Amino acid sequence: MGKVKFIHTADLHLDSPFKGLMHLPEELFQKVWNSTFRSLERIVDSAIKLNVDFVLMAGDLYDEADRSIRAQARLKKQFERLQQADINVYLIHGNHDYLGSNWSHLDMPDNVKVFDSEVEEMIHETSEGTQVHLYGFSYDTRHVLDRKIAGYPVAAKGGGIHIGLLHGSEAGETTAHEPYAPFTLKELKEKNYHYWALGHIHVRQELSALPPIVYPGNIQGRHRKETGAKGCYAVTVTDEETQLDFIETQEILWEKTSISLKGINKLSQIFDVCRAEIELYRKEGGTLLEIEFLDTEETGADILNKIKNGEVLEAFQDGEEHQENFVWVHSLRVQESNKLAYIEGQETFLNDMIHAVQSWDEQEWDDVSSDLFHHPQAHRYIDALDKTEKEEVKQSVLSMLAASFSIKGT
Incomplete structure (x- = not known):
């Protein structure tokens, strides 16, 4: 069968608006605004360093159907870096960057191969002579509800390496994402592919080990619900096994923590506890942190009012934008213990x-x-x-x- 090494990424959402952060200090806002592009650069850095055979992008490269020229230019520059390293890119478009929208576009370099709106096959031959059969389709409209999986051919055994690209969701699963191009694991496994490169779900998931059926998640968290490390997979397929290595690419982490105020009734104590917790999240790059206070029954009303009216939040934010590895507390929440009952x-x-x-x-x-x-x-x-x-x-x-x-x- 041979060997193939590639990067699997999806849901880049370049030039994403980053919801709820319009009031950041300008210096910090620029870092956040450019974070998806920095994440893309890290993916390309990894592809070149690992000398992969190709890069797979499983949809939603852009955040909206109307791609900004800035996003296209940044993407083209990274594709050109891959071209100089003799690395091809195979990509499908998803519901956010579907083919059928009217948009002014920049031409991409020749190493970029885009799948059409119907399932098609592309063949990549590695420098060592291994044939890799790639199957996929791009969305031609924003809402693709058909079971496009039916159009993927069954792979012949013993005929090279077979990989499917699919932007969609598992049928019957409840997620925050709309159920586009639904499939079942049984349907995917019946195709006899060596790897399924999925996109659309922003949470990293390995739905199956044999064969690997993988969502890499998005490359950069964009709001408070997209917490934790984000990135892509470096995948190596050989005769014996498939190895997956997750590569973190986020420029900025979104995190959430809870702090108990049980037994704490002084403002200075709250500051000390919070400062210690904040420092736990200070790492390379930046962190956008949400803090929720628990067990506030013994906390005085005056202190709770200062938390709720933003005074305490402003104190934690003061000067933080000038830190290279910033921890910006974007939200302080109090878990409400007061409940109303019927009279x-x-x-x-x-x-x-x-x-x-x-x-x-x-x-x-x-x-x-x-x-x-x-x-x-x-x-x-x-x-x-x-x-x-x-x-x-x-x-x-x-x-x-x-x-x-x-x-x-x-």
Whole structure:
């Protein structure tokens, strides 16, 4: 069968708007804004250093159908670096960068091979003479709901190395991403490929070991829900095994931590505990950190007010933008312990509001929020709320009601 070594990456989302960070200091905002491009550079650095046979990109290179010239120019420059190293790029387009949109484009170098809107095969021959059969398709519209997996051919045994590229999601799985180009693991395995290079899901996942069916996740977290290390895979396929090595590429980490204030009732104590926690996240590059305070029953109302009104947050942020390896606390949250309960036997306006809040269901959320989250301009800057965030909103509303009516639940 021979041997092949390649980089598998997906969901670059170049020039992403980075939701919720428009009020960063200018110096810090520039670092964040350029972070997807720095991550791309690290991928190319790794490909050249490892002397891979080719690079696979499994969709969503850009963040929107209307690619910015800046993003295209940056991408072209990196493709040219790979061309100089005699490394081909095989890519598919996904739901964010689909083929059919009208956009002014820059021509890419000849080493870049783009799959068409129908499943097709491309053959790459390595310098050692190994034939690699690559199969994939690009989205021609934003919403591809068909089971495109049916169009992938079954690989003949003993005929080189076979790799599938697919931007889509596992059928029946509940994720934050829309269910495009659905497939089942059984369907993928039946194709007899040596590796499946997936894209679309931003969380790194290995759905199967034999054969490897892999989501590398996105290359740079772009908001508070995309925490932890981000990157790509270096993959080596041989006669005996397939080896996967994860390569971190993020310029900036998004992280979240919780701090218990149990037994802490002085502002200076909170500062000391938080400073120690913040330093744990100081590492090469930068970190955008969210802190949630737990067990605040013994914390004085004055201190809690200073946390909630932003005074404490401003103190932690002061001067941090000038640090080379910054830890920018972008959010301080207090886990609300106050809960409202019905006043039994009474018909009150407060009871009506409590009932309305506590009975919100998924359909009501969608009905109320659809104008915002489906707005043609706004949807680029906000994500639909997940279950955890909906619960946070609900508890915040109940907390505001408790404060407004000076009532605490039991």
